Amino acid sequence: MKKDKYISKRKLMKLKPKDMTFREYKLGAVRETEHPNFTENDISTAINPCALAEQIEGRKIDWGNDEEREKMLVKILGASSVKDIYDPKKSFLRPIRRMIDASGKSVFKTSDVEEKSIPEQIASVYVPLRNRAASAEISFKSDDSWLPENVGWKKVGTYYINGAEPLEIDQGSLGDCYFLAALCSAGWVNRNYIRSTDVNGSHTMTFYTWLKNPEKVSVSEEIPCNLSSNRPAFGGSTTTGEIWPAVWEKAFAKWDTGCSHDHPNVSKIAGGNGGTALRQITGRGYSSYYLYNTKSRINTIWGWLDKNTNYLGKTMIPMVVNTSSIDRYDSLGIVSSHVYSVLGIETVNKKKRIVLRNPWAWKTPSEYCRTGSWNGLALGANGVFSIEFEMFLEYFYNLYYV
Structure with a gap:
C-alpha cells in the first residue's frame, strides 16, 4: 500500500x-508509517548518555551516585555543563534520528544541529551511521558498515540468568527508548509478552503488524558488542552477563527493517512512537490521553488509571508516556523526546502520585518525587520514581495504552 x-x-x-x-x-x-500525522513531539529519540560515554571510553565505568555520574558525563562527552547534555537543541542525546522519506521507507537523517556543534568524540562513534544517504535502500545482505567504531557482532553472556525481568531492561546508546519502555511495560503486566521460543541458542519472538497480524522472527544470540569491554553496545540488562533485552532489540530491528539475515542494521530503529511499539509487541490497538493540567483532566485521567490498576496500584494494561522536545523539562531532570514505562499509581498523604520508570535504569526527576519504596521497589533507584500526579500532567506529553 x-x-x-x-x-x-x-x-x-x-x-x-x-x-x-x-x-x-x-x-x-x-500509525504504521509514522507519517503524516505524527509530529516531532510524538517521535522519541533520546539515548542513554552513560552508554554513549562507555562506548567512547571503550570500558565499563563505575558511575557512583548520580552527582558523580553527571560530573563524569560532562567530562567524557565534552559538554560545558550538565544542562548542556540534556538540552534538546544539542546533539548529545540524539546524534541520529529515524525518519520516513517521501517514498515511505524508514531511513536515517542526522540531527538538525550543525555538525560543528557535535563534540568530536560523539561524532566519531556515529560516523558510519551519519554518512548513510537519506534515501538508502534497506539492505538484505549482511553489511556491517553501519556499526560504530569498536563495535562488532559477538555472543557474550547468557540469555537468561533469573528469567526475563522487565525492570532489568537498560537502554544503551541508541534512540529506541520507545521500544524498550514499551517492552518493559508489557512485561510488567504480563511476562508472556517478553517470552520467546528458545531452541539451541536461537530465539523466536512475535511482533504484530498494524493489521494486528502476528509475524515471527528468529535470531541468534550474537549481538552488537563493544569489542573492548565485551558488553552490549546498545540495549542490555542491569543484571551483569545477561543479554535477553539486547536479543529482543535485535529481533525487533530484524522484523522492523524486513531483514533476511542474522545481522540486521539495529541502528535503523532509532526514533519511534511508544504507542506503536505497544501495539507491535502486544498485538492490541493502542489509544492515548493527551496530557494537560486542568482540574477536570486530573479527575478524568486519574479515574481511568484507577480502573486500570489493581488493589496494589500496579497497572493491569501496558502503558507508556512520552515527553515532548520542549527545553523546560530538562531543569527538572525529565528528559525531553523520551519514553517512560508506567508502572502504577499511589496516594500518599492524600496526594495522588504516578509511578514511572526511565529505561536508562537511572535519571529520575529532581523534584516532586518521594523517597522510600513502592510495592517492593526502591524509589529513586533503577530509574523508578513516584511523581506528583499534577506535575506528571504538566511535564509529560502523551499517555499511550493498549
Missing part, C-alpha cells in the same frame, strides 16, 4: 479487511 497522506478513501476501502472499520484501517496505516 502506498504510504502517503493523499491516499483516497476509495482506494483504502478496496484494501481494507472486511472485519475492520474504515477508521481503524486508516488509523492503522498512519
Whole structure:
C-alpha cells in the first residue's frame, strides 16, 4: 500500500479487511508509517548518555551516585555543563534520528544541529551511521558498515540468568527508548509478552503488524558488542552477563527493517512512537490521553488509571508516556523526546502520585518525587520514581495504552 497522506478513501476501502472499520484501517496505516500525522513531539529519540560515554571510553565505568555520574558525563562527552547534555537543541542525546522519506521507507537523517556543534568524540562513534544517504535502500545482505567504531557482532553472556525481568531492561546508546519502555511495560503486566521460543541458542519472538497480524522472527544470540569491554553496545540488562533485552532489540530491528539475515542494521530503529511499539509487541490497538493540567483532566485521567490498576496500584494494561522536545523539562531532570514505562499509581498523604520508570535504569526527576519504596521497589533507584500526579500532567506529553 502506498504510504502517503493523499491516499483516497476509495482506494483504502478496496484494501481494507472486511472485519475492520474504515477508521481503524486508516488509523492503522498512519500509525504504521509514522507519517503524516505524527509530529516531532510524538517521535522519541533520546539515548542513554552513560552508554554513549562507555562506548567512547571503550570500558565499563563505575558511575557512583548520580552527582558523580553527571560530573563524569560532562567530562567524557565534552559538554560545558550538565544542562548542556540534556538540552534538546544539542546533539548529545540524539546524534541520529529515524525518519520516513517521501517514498515511505524508514531511513536515517542526522540531527538538525550543525555538525560543528557535535563534540568530536560523539561524532566519531556515529560516523558510519551519519554518512548513510537519506534515501538508502534497506539492505538484505549482511553489511556491517553501519556499526560504530569498536563495535562488532559477538555472543557474550547468557540469555537468561533469573528469567526475563522487565525492570532489568537498560537502554544503551541508541534512540529506541520507545521500544524498550514499551517492552518493559508489557512485561510488567504480563511476562508472556517478553517470552520467546528458545531452541539451541536461537530465539523466536512475535511482533504484530498494524493489521494486528502476528509475524515471527528468529535470531541468534550474537549481538552488537563493544569489542573492548565485551558488553552490549546498545540495549542490555542491569543484571551483569545477561543479554535477553539486547536479543529482543535485535529481533525487533530484524522484523522492523524486513531483514533476511542474522545481522540486521539495529541502528535503523532509532526514533519511534511508544504507542506503536505497544501495539507491535502486544498485538492490541493502542489509544492515548493527551496530557494537560486542568482540574477536570486530573479527575478524568486519574479515574481511568484507577480502573486500570489493581488493589496494589500496579497497572493491569501496558502503558507508556512520552515527553515532548520542549527545553523546560530538562531543569527538572525529565528528559525531553523520551519514553517512560508506567508502572502504577499511589496516594500518599492524600496526594495522588504516578509511578514511572526511565529505561536508562537511572535519571529520575529532581523534584516532586518521594523517597522510600513502592510495592517492593526502591524509589529513586533503577530509574523508578513516584511523581506528583499534577506535575506528571504538566511535564509529560502523551499517555499511550493498549
